[in-house]
Amino acid sequence: MTTINYLDLLHLVLPEVIVILGALCVLSVDLIFLRASTMRFRGSVGAILSLAGCAASVVWILHAPQSANILDGMLVLNPLAQRMQIVLLFLTMLTILTFIGSTFTQHVSEYLALILLATVSMMFLVSTQNLLLIFLSLELLSLSLYILTAFNKHSARSAEAALKYFIFGGISAAFLLFGFSLLYGLSNSANLMRIANSIHGPLLDPLLIVAMVMMMVGLGFKVAAAPFHFWAPDVYQAAPAPSAALIASSSKVAAFFILYQVMVIGFAGAEGSSSWHSYASGWVPVVAIVAVLSMVLGNLVAILQTSVRRLLAYSAIAHAGYMLLGILSHTQQSLVALIYYAITYALTVLGAFGVVALVENETGGDTLSDFAGLSRRAPVPSLCMLIFLLSLAGIPPLAGFFGKFYLFSSALTSTSGTLGLLWLVVLAIAMSAVSLYYYLKVLKYIYVVDPSAGATSIRIPVLRQVVLCLIAIGVVLLGCDPNLLLHWL
């Protein structure tokens, strides 16, 4: 192994360091100077500092792009990884912006610092190809998210959700670690590239299959794929809105990226096939089973939900199923399609949580009847919600439609000329037809049902309206001209 100068290392991970410094800054400024100030002021200063930290990090990445593959794959910097880092930072900034002025906690600085720490762990996660570092960053991410979920101390359900999340997370981390150790035992390396080289063979080792399944369990938990999804509805429903939005958006993007890396790079040569009539064992059939379960279960159970947050949770499971299609077709094109889908999905769901939080502030709940007549009470957020939900349903010309089209066509193209994955694509499209029903149900309450007697129009902070509109415009623009994003990826 090559030795490396620590100063050089520091230079390479400077974007992460900047964000950590930002987090420390937020904490110290708040604790030292602002103890006596009003909540509102503390919240704004903290948010501005965190935004500045993220922005500085983005600027640094853009200003000095790095390229490196050091310490046995522990730090792999390439244009793709750096773009993913920018995306994650950007999503974090949007999350903070959308929820400026939330008043569920007194400890704003701690809350913001935890969000930044979660972001740092995601940045590490996308820039590594080493099992050890993958595990460490996943744990850092999970720990931050557990605390963020439990942060509303006035709500018992928030604590309950966090405990559930923690228990499931702990178990799945154990599975993941067990899978990693098997893999290390088989290949004598923690570097994904080397693992792929050493497992290459005509027949799959049974231990390798066990490792594969274990890792699918561990990472399936992170992406909320069925049957490892049990934490998702509770967390989505009870966590503070910004935490739920973070879990639903950027954490999902990072988790999908690393799942792709582990499967496609780490298990290269052990793909197998899940094409119709030509099954072969490998990791692709494993992913296919999880994808089918997620699509079917997520969409069917979402129909029954009356809480909009739970509905979003089940729809998230369904969307995880669609995105798994991008992983199991494992071509360059499907990677681009997957990233496009994940980013646009994250944007959309972030905006949707923004609107849900608005309604909760006003009515104190997130059931469908709380949304009744929203279009008469708050026309602008309603229009945004219309755009977000239709995009999730895959109605053109919104981003969600093009994402689906690209993802499905790349899945069909991956088995050259045989349409082997057609059965999965048919299932996915059929299920997305089902999904329109429950999205329309929410929109029916917003647009069709009359508001309850005495309900007046809702006053909404201007900044929040502007941010929601920007996200909505982004969703429309990315759908009308997907090239804006494809060009950059």
Next chain:
Amino acid sequence: MLAWTIYISFLGALVLLLLPQSSMRAARILALLTVVAGFAVTLVGFVQQRSGELVTVARAAWVPSLGIEYHLAADGISLTLLLLTGIVAISGVLFSWNIEHRTREFFAFYLTLIGGVYGVFLSFDLLLLFVFYEIAIIPKYFLIAIWGSTRREYAAMKLALYSFVGSAMVLIGLIAAYVVAGARTMDLVQLAQFPFPVHFQMWAFPLVFVGFGILAGLWPFHTWAPTGHVAAPTAASMLLAGVVMKLGAYGCLRVAMTLFPRGLDAWGFHVLGFGSWRDVFALLALIGIVYGAMVALVQKDFKFVIGYASVSHMGFVLLGLMTLQQIGLDGAVLQMFSHGILAGLLFAVVGRMVYDRTHTRDLSELETMHLSKSIPFAAVTFVLAGMASMGLPGFSGFVAELQVLIGVWREFPLFAVATGVGIVIGVAYIWRAMQKAFFGAPDRGALTATPPLPAITLPERIGAIILIGSSVIVGLYPQLLLRIIVPALHLPLFDSLWKGSRQ
């Protein structure tokens, strides 16, 4: 130039949303101006079009990495349907002049729907066509769910889900065609020339045809249509029956039949007497004609009569397509136009002129009201529309149905007889509805008790005259449209379809 039909409609919808909430009058006038402008643009395009050939309207790269283009073009078939859209849109606005509940939003959704419809008829890139096709689904839902009547939420959801399931089937077919061709293009003309493997066409054709056929009221997937038409507000039922069902039929012809012409070939074996998908769909269309007419004959609700009549008339379109004869296809396209105008007119009479005044559509209740005396204009309009709908010479329906019948006679002689039976039942249900609704025996007691009905307003009169006028003009001089429809069917796009049929 023609592309502006789309842009004007969407712009109109956007401007409507920016108007202040209270400005009902401004919203109506703005909506009317928008649809008139759209129609004017179409008319200019129609006059400039000499012989029905394909004219590119706009073409630009859209997603270059996937070979998807923003490609708008128009041939004779597109232009005929654009004209129809313009006419129905104008009269739809005129017939919804009395909407006072959330007027602004009503017209915003209405114009979005119109824009989507224009887009479908103009698109020659399949993905673009699909995009517009789906844009048209969502406004329909809200138009029915917010402004509708009988069981509106159920009907709206049913309609949205049926449409979406249909479009999901279409999407599967399109993606598969895109991947199988492997040419990185979604251009309709290029893909239509690609020789897809026959076994692929054999499953892709019925998939896409049924997907579009759902929206065209193909039996047994028609059940959304009567409930949807009945629940919808007048303008929306006019659009639904007049234009949206044509989207489905247009898709069947333009996409399913041109992309997968070999899907119509014989299977080489017989199942229950069927030798090809063509036989299957022809029979389904025939069942639609006869079944729709028979169900319309026994309805108690005036609007359901018209709703099932629509299913019956759309059966003619699909049957005409399945003849694969020049004359049958001409007739099918002409029937799309004719039915669009007439269904619009019938729904306007039932929904706006009668229901909005009497607040009932029950034929046995209407029977006692003696409407021919209190609103004679409505009665006259309905008689004319009914005659046109029966297929009396002099109206557009006659030319269209005659051509379809001749085509069917040549290809499926037995079916032609059954279709004739359908036409006779068509006379019966119109006659029955007319008799009951307008010329029933007056019940003296009820007549004196009810207050006089409001008179027919000017917008209604204008709307009715526009629609009757268009039907008569096309009925007397069908060459007006046929001169561009016939050459359009001989474009290279349809080459493989004709080749397949001559085997």
